[in-house]
Amino acid sequence: MELLTNQILAGLATGAIYACMALAVVMIYQAINHLNFAQGEMAMFSTFIAWQLMQWGLGFWGAFALTLVISFIGGVALERLLFNPLTNAPVLVHVAGFIALFAILNSVAGLTWDFTIKQFPSPFGSTGFLGSQLISKHQAGIIGVAFAMLSLLYGFFRFTRIGLALRAAASQPESARLVGIDTRWMVALGWGMASAIGAIAGVLIAPVVFLEPNMMGGVLLYSFAAAVLGGLSSPFGSVLGGFIVGVFENLVSTYVPGVGTELKLPIALALIVTVLVIRPSGLLGRVVVKRV
Amino acid sequence: MTLLAVDGLRAYYGQVQALQGISFALEEGTVTALLGANGAGKTTTLRAICNMVRSTGRIEFDGKPLAGISTESVVRLGIAHVPQGRGTFSAMTVEENLQLGAISRKDTKSIGRDIERMYEHFPVLKRRHTQQAGTLSGGEQQMLAVARALMLRPRLMLLDEPSFGLAPLIVRDLFAILRKVNLEEKVAILVVEQNAQLALEIAQKAYVIETGSIVMSGSAKEIATNEDIRKSYLGY
Ligand SMILES: Nc1ncnc2c1ncn2[C@@H]1O[C@H](COP(=O)(O)OP(=O)(O)OP(=O)(O)O)[C@@H](O)[C@H]1O
Ligand SMILES: [Mg+2]
Numbered sequence: 001m002e003l004l005t006n007q008i009l010a011g012l013a014t015g016a017i018y019a020c021m022a023l024a025v026v027m028i029y030q031a032i033n034h035l036n037f038a039q040g041e042m043a044m045f046s047t048f049i050a051w052q053l054m055q056w057g058l059g060f061w062g063a064f065a066l067t068l069v070i071s072f073i074g075g076v077a078l079e080r081l082l083f084n085p086l087t088n089a090p091v092l093v094h095v096a097g098f099i100a101l102f103a104i105l106n107s108v109a110g111l112t113w114d115f116t117i118k119q120f121p122s123p124f125g126s127t128g129f130l131g132s133q134l135i136s137k138h139q140a141g142i143i144g145v146a147f148a149m150l151s152l153l154y155g156f157f158r159f160t161r162i163g164l165a166l167r168a169a170a171s172q173p174e175s176a177r178l179v180g181i182d183t184r185w186m187v188a189l190g191w192g193m194a195s196a197i198g199a200i201a202g203v204l205i206a207p208v209v210f211l212e213p214n215m216m217g218g219v220l221l222y223s224f225a226a227a228v229l230g231g232l233s234s235p236f237g238s239v240l241g242g243f244i245v246g247v248f249e250n251l252v253s254t255y256v257p258g259v260g261t262e263l264k265l266p267i268a269l270a271l272i273v274t275v276l277v278i279r280p281s282g283l284l285g286r287v288v289v290k291r292v
Numbered sequence: 293m294t295l296l297a298v299d300g301l302r303a304y305y306g307q308v309q310a311l312q313g314i315s316f317a318l319e320e321g322t323v324t325a326l327l328g329a330n331g332a333g334k335t336t337t338l339r340a341i342c343n344m345v346r347s348t349g350r351i352e353f354d355g356k357p358l359a360g361i362s363t364e365s366v367v368r369l370g371i372a373h374v375p376q377g378r379g380t381f382s383a384m385t386v387e388e389n390l391q392l393g394a395i396s397r398k399d400t401k402s403i404g405r406d407i408e409r410m411y412e413h414f415p416v417l418k419r420r421h422t423q424q425a426g427t428l429s430g431g432e433q434q435m436l437a438v439a440r441a442l443m444l445r446p447r448l449m450l451l452d453e454p455s456f457g458l459a460p461l462i463v464r465d466l467f468a469i470l471r472k473v474n475l476e477e478k479v480a481i482l483v484v485e486q487n488a489q490l491a492l493e494i495a496q497k498a499y500v501i502e503t504g505s506i507v508m509s510g511s512a513k514e515i516a517t518n519e520d521i522r523k524s525y526l527g528y
Binding site: 175 | 379381
């Protein structure tokens with residue numbers, strides 16, 4: 001029983017990371033209808049920035065806040081300079097753009113900070129949470145930060161005018177322009193927010209997987225699985241998908257004999273394929289019926 | 293005073309030219325009807341005013357040329373466009389749709405009051421204000437579309453076939469409201485209709501458009517009483 005609770009809580013902690021990354025993926029997907037393969041590398045790069053800021057003497061939370069700001073601006077700039085000109089380009093051009101961004105961020109990080117793994121501090125510590133053996137302070141912290149961020153985002157989209165405009169631009173860009181929304185800036189804003197959300201995920205996972213240019217590879221795959229599971233058209237679904245994938249991954253590798261850590265990744269991929277076959281719109285995704 | 297002046301407007305879809313150089317004007321606070329058969333170019337005319345289709349020619353709104361500015365900037369000048377198909381934000385609630393109508397306004401304080409006023413014009417929207425807009429009936433969605441457009445506090449409203457797909461009784465209601473809105477909110481209306489009879493009842497002026505050219509214009513009364521025009525262009 002204790003093992004089960006332990007595995008579920010640990011699953012929720014990694015699930016929170018997947019949820020953040022899946023949300024970032026879905027935000028960009030909603031804005032431009034493409035999956036950003038470079039989302040993980042963007043998060044990794046942000047995490048290196050946070051690390052660098054701490055090397056320069058900033059405290060954890062100061063570095064964290066500054067990293068969010070830098071990541072937001074970076075995301076907006078990426079959209080304006082790189083992807084906005086591609087708006088009407090075919091799918092393959094977008095894919096090439098994402099792969100290029102992936103490769104560039106990966107090598108620049110490698111060149112600047114080299115490929116050796118680095119320790120990344122946890123602001124919460126790694127001892128047991130409230131003295132319990134079930135969950136570490138860092139894992140509890142991940143869940144706490146993720147929930148705080150998700151609630152803030154929920155409030156933002158639900159109760160602010162700019163959040164409403166963002167939703168409108170993502171769901172019906174033509175109608176949005178007809179009420180006076182500048183949809184191009186909304187897309188850029190979506191990129192900025194996705195980039196900042198990814199930065200949070202990166203900073204939270206770095207103490208667990210260590211900091212290095214390839215740290216987000218596996219995480220991004222799980223996040224894609226989460227986003228597909230929850231539904232690419234549903235931010236809420238993607239968050240739910242993140243937690244489900246996190247818990248599922250942990251339980252399977254603990255209880256199904258022979259799976260272990262090596263087979264965890266194929267399971268994520270199997271999950272993506274299964275969902276696509278059975279329910280292509282995901283758990284909470286809407287099937288969009290287009291009127292002609 | 294002239295609110296909208298269109299002069300020599302041509303519009304293109306790729307190589308296809310959909311408007312052959314049309315000119316018309318619309319006075320402040322008045323209702324103008326744009327009539328014509330399927331494919332005549334009515335929708336294209338409205339889209340060209342909002343720069344949603346490639347076009348040449350002069351369009352002036354309140355003396356300002358609209359050439360080269362984005363659709364959203366045209367809207368921000370006070371031109372609310374209810375497109376063919378209504379442009380409802382179907383996944384959002386009725387009230388969110390109304391808020392979106394006012395999203396570009398700076399005077400955020402008075403938005404709540406305006407929403408209340410829309411509920412007075414359209415009581416059915418008040419009863420359904422938390423409902424998802426996509427689940428409203430066709431008539432309710434058209435009411436919502438007009439209310440959303442009014443939330444901009446526009447000086448000009450472009451309506452593309454507001455009667456489309458609605459039962460005759462609902463259409464009557466809707467046009468009665470449009471007339472009321474025109475008088476009370478002092479908003480000029482350019483209405484595209486295939487239901488010419490109704491449109492002519494609320495309009496002061498009318499233009500008949502055929503294959504991209506204006507073939508007839510005059511006061512709504514003239515057009516409505518001219519047997520020849522009615523028979524050959526308006527089909528009733
Ligand atoms: N997206 C498009 N691409 C190519 N041609 C188009 C496009 N939209 C309209 N057209 C053409 O332009 C012409 C005018 O179309 P428009 O939609 O303005 O007509 P309309 O008067 O609004 O007709 P309806 O009453 O059927 O809505 C038509 O010949 C149509 O085929
Ligand atoms: Mg039309």
